[in-house]
Amino acid sequence: MREITYRQALNEALSEEMERDQSVFLMGEDIAVYGGAYGVTLNLMQKFGEKRVRDTAISEAAIIGAGLGAAITGMRPVVEIMYIDFMGICLEQIGNQVAKIRYMFGGKTKVPLVIRTEGGAGRTLGAHHSQSLESWFLHVPGLKVVIPATPADAKGLLKSSIREDNPILFIEHKMLYNVKGPVPEGEYLLPIGKADVKRPGKDATVIAYSRMLYFALEAAKRLAEEGIEVEVIDPRTLLPLDMEMISESVRKTHRAIIVEEGTKTGGTGAEIGMQVMENCFDYLDAPVLRIAGADVPMPKSPVLEKLAIPDADRIYREIKKLVS
Amino acid sequence: MYQATLVAEEKLKKYMKKITKNEARHLLKQMMQIRQFEDAIMDLMARNIAEGGSHLYAGEEACAVGAMAAIRENDYITSTHRGHGHAIAKGGSLPELMAEILGKETGVCKGKGGSLHLADVSKGNLGANGIVGGSIGIAAGAGLSIQLRGTNQIVLCFFGDGATNTGLFHESLNMAGKWKLPVVFICENNLYGMSVSVERACAVNDLTKKAVPYNMPAECCDGMDVLAVKDMVTKYAATARKGDGPALIVCNTYRYYGHSRSDPRAYRTKEEEKSWRDRDCIMAFSRKMQEQTVLTEKEVADLDKEVTAELEAAIDFAIKSPDPKPEELYRDVYYEM
Numbered sequence: 001m002r003e004i005t006y007r008q009a010l011n012e013a014l015s016e017e018m019e020r021d022q023s024v025f026l027m028g029e030d031i032a033v034y035g036g037a038y039g040v041t042l043n044l045m046q047k048f049g050e051k052r053v054r055d056t057a058i059s060e061a062a063i064i065g066a067g068l069g070a071a072i073t074g075m076r077p078v079v080e081i082m083y084i085d086f087m088g089i090c091l092e093q094i095g096n097q098v099a100k101i102r103y104m105f106g107g108k109t110k111v112p113l114v115i116r117t118e119g120g121a122g123r124t125l126g127a128h129h130s131q132s133l134e135s136w137f138l139h140v141p142g143l144k145v146v147i148p149a150t151p152a153d154a155k156g157l158l159k160s161s162i163r164e165d166n167p168i169l170f171i172e173h174k175m176l177y178n179v180k181g182p183v184p185e186g187e188y189l190l191p192i193g194k195a196d197v198k199r200p201g202k203d204a205t206v207i208a209y210s211r212m213l214y215f216a217l218e219a220a221k222r223l224a225e226e227g228i229e230v231e232v233i234d235p236r237t238l239l240p241l242d243m244e245m246i247s248e249s250v251r252k253t254h255r256a257i258i259v260e261e262g263t264k265t266g267g268t269g270a271e272i273g274m275q276v277m278e279n280c281f282d283y284l285d286a287p288v289l290r291i292a293g294a295d296v297p298m299p300k301s302p303v304l305e306k307l308a309i310p311d312a313d314r315i316y317r318e319i320k321k322l323v324s
Numbered sequence: 325m326y327q328a329t330l331v332a333e334e335k336l337k338k339y340m341k342k343i344t345k346n347e348a349r350h351l352l353k354q355m356m357q358i359r360q361f362e363d364a365i366m367d368l369m370a371r372n373i374a375e376g377g378s379h380l381y382a383g384e385e386a387c388a389v390g391a392m393a394a395i396r397e398n399d400y401i402t403s404t405h406r407g408h409g410h411a412i413a414k415g416g417s418l419p420e421l422m423a424e425i426l427g428k429e430t431g432v433c434k435g436k437g438g439s440l441h442l443a444d445v446s447k448g449n450l451g452a453n454g455i456v457g458g459s460i461g462i463a464a465g466a467g468l469s470i471q472l473r474g475t476n477q478i479v480l481c482f483f484g485d486g487a488t489n490t491g492l493f494h495e496s497l498n499m500a501g502k503w504k505l506p507v508v509f510i511c512e513n514n515l516y517g518m519s520v521s522v523e524r525a526c527a528v529n530d531l532t533k534k535a536v537p538y539n540m541p542a543e544c545c546d547g548m549d550v551l552a553v554k555d556m557v558t559k560y561a562a563t564a565r566k567g568d569g570p571a572l573i574v575c576n577t578y579r580y581y582g583h584s585r586s587d588p589r590a591y592r593t594k595e596e597e598k599s600w601r602d603r604d605c606i607m608a609f610s611r612k613m614q615e616q617t618v619l620t621e622k623e624v625a626d627l628d629k630e631v632t633a634e635l636e637a638a639i640d641f642a643i644k645s646p647d648p649k650p651e652e653l654y655r656d657v658y659y660e661m
Binding site: 023025051052056057064066067068070071072073075077092093096097102103104105106107108109110111142144164165166 | 400402431432433434435436437441443444445446450451453454455458459460461462463464465466467468469470472473491492495496498499502655656657658659661
């Protein structure tokens with residue numbers, strides 16, 4: 001299969017869906033002429049015109065609000081918030097309006113809206129451009145949170161997200177845009193809410209997503225050399241969570257480790273770990289382990305930034321300690 | 325005191341001559357429906373039949389009724405926390421709205437929205453909102469959708485004076501102004517954001533000035549005069565529909581009740597309240613219609629009785645309606661694909 005980057009996979013998904021469905025349009029800051037801060041929407045304005053690929057003012061709340069207004073009146077908007085760190089500016093619109101409107105209206109409307117954004121550290125951009133805030137949104141019923149790690153998952157999940165009649169927060173990672181991988185050409189859809197076993201194993205279950213998936217796989221490889229076979233599961237969707245697959249794996253391996261880049265307290269690991277306790281308590285041979293970001297604002301210093309998030313070496317060491 | 329710029333008296337007189345009995349009846353009836361609806365809720369709250377909060381629209385009826393009379397059935401509106409009047413004027417059913425406010429299964433939102441979230445997308449009402457200014461972005465988006473789909477609709481976006489100080493107001497007006505979206509922004513200036521007056525909250529008292537940076541026309545209108553509102557909205561609905569872009573209309577009006585049920589109204593005087601009640605929109609309009617011999621005194625009285633009967637039936641329906649079933653709790657969080 002041909003290999004393309006995560007960025008190209010996303011671009012291809014957008015392009016294919018725009019060709020397929022006239023009601024799909026894109027809106028966000030610097031997405032048209034510039035092609036997106038990270039180049040995901042490159043050349044789409046040239047291909048589909050300024051009407052369907054729209055540069056907006058720097059108005060995050062209005063981008064979300066207008067996306068919602070368009071979504072409930074017959075369009076399928078894909079809007080972009082350049083950095084997940086900017087979510088605070090439009091959190092009211094996402095949390096109160098986008099996610100709740102269907103329920104509040106007694107099910108009389110649908111919200112086919114995709115909010116694309118990206119997060120994560122790795123470029124030493126400091127505390128306002130490096131965060132992993134996905135766990136904020138686990139607390140918002142009505143929203144779905146999709147967070148792909150591989151180029152193929154990025155394409156398949158973005159295409160499905162655009163066709164979904166529920167609002168989707170689609171979180172990319174800035175350090176993955178140049179990652180290459182095999183991606184099917186043309187129609188390729190992945191189900192939202194389904195996890196994927198990225199490496200089978202029997203000694204422990206490692207739940208890792210987004211950039212942390214790569215670090216977890218690297219750690220798993222090193223552990224395998226020492227005879228420890230861990231199963232690595234990428235949930236791919238955090239809300240709703242595929243607890244069926246995660247539980248099945250934990251019942252087999254008897255150990256659960258959650259790796260996340262975001263800060264530890266109140267993080268994704270807290271939620272997944274608790275669900276593991278609720279579903280698999282009798283099967284556990286060890287406490288659920290969280291490997292997560294430090295509870296600090298992301299520092300600028302490249303040295304401190306590396307220390308603030310898990311890496312393959314730390315994941316390897318912590319899993320080894322747990323399993324031995 | 326901040327006063328309305330009235331639509332020229334001459335222009336109004338011309339309008340009066342054109343008004344038919346049917347239209348006069350329609351406008352008066354809707355205003356009476358809203359007034360009696362709100363009075364009924366006040367009563368139901370006092371008797372603890374209606375629980376939770378309700379922000380009542382009594383006093384402001386001319387704004388919703390005049391504005392809605394100027395648009396088409398398939399046009400959209402977005403509403404506010406003080407949204408009962410908009411929902412009624414946009415064609416909402418009184419029993420379903422009343423049932424919704426009581427949180428009943430038969431409510432327009434199945435009892436899951438309540439007073440703050442009255443909505444009926446099928447009737448073009450994209451919803452009231454619990455957040456001040458929270459629906460202004462939705463209005464811009466509905467306008468963008470109209471423009472992209474190439475339909476001939478428009479959006480009326482209602483909000484209060486308090487909302488003009490929120491960020492989303494400015495972001496959305498900028499977007500609408502830049503993209504010439506078919507949205508008529510209607511500020512119902514009832515002089516107070518909860519307890520803080522426009523004078524104490526806003527750097528400018530003339531709220532039409534807030535449209536200046538967004539390259540759209542803005543005008544004040546007497547929000548106590550249903551025909552003045554209709555006239556003004558008709559004018560800007562037409563420009564929006566033609567593709568000439570949005571406008572801001574500031575309707576000067578007054579809410580008779582407090583902000584919500586617990587409000588003692590210590591921030592305003594009895595004299596001020598009386599001065600607005602003396603200009604009551606229903607009283608003024610029915611008097612004018614009788615002076616113009618469009619409606620007779622008996623017709624007005626009959627209409628009032630008709631509305632009272634409708635309201636009694638709506639209240640009866642709402643009270644007798646069942647509560648939502650427990651299995652409704654988890655329904656409609658997501659659309660099942």
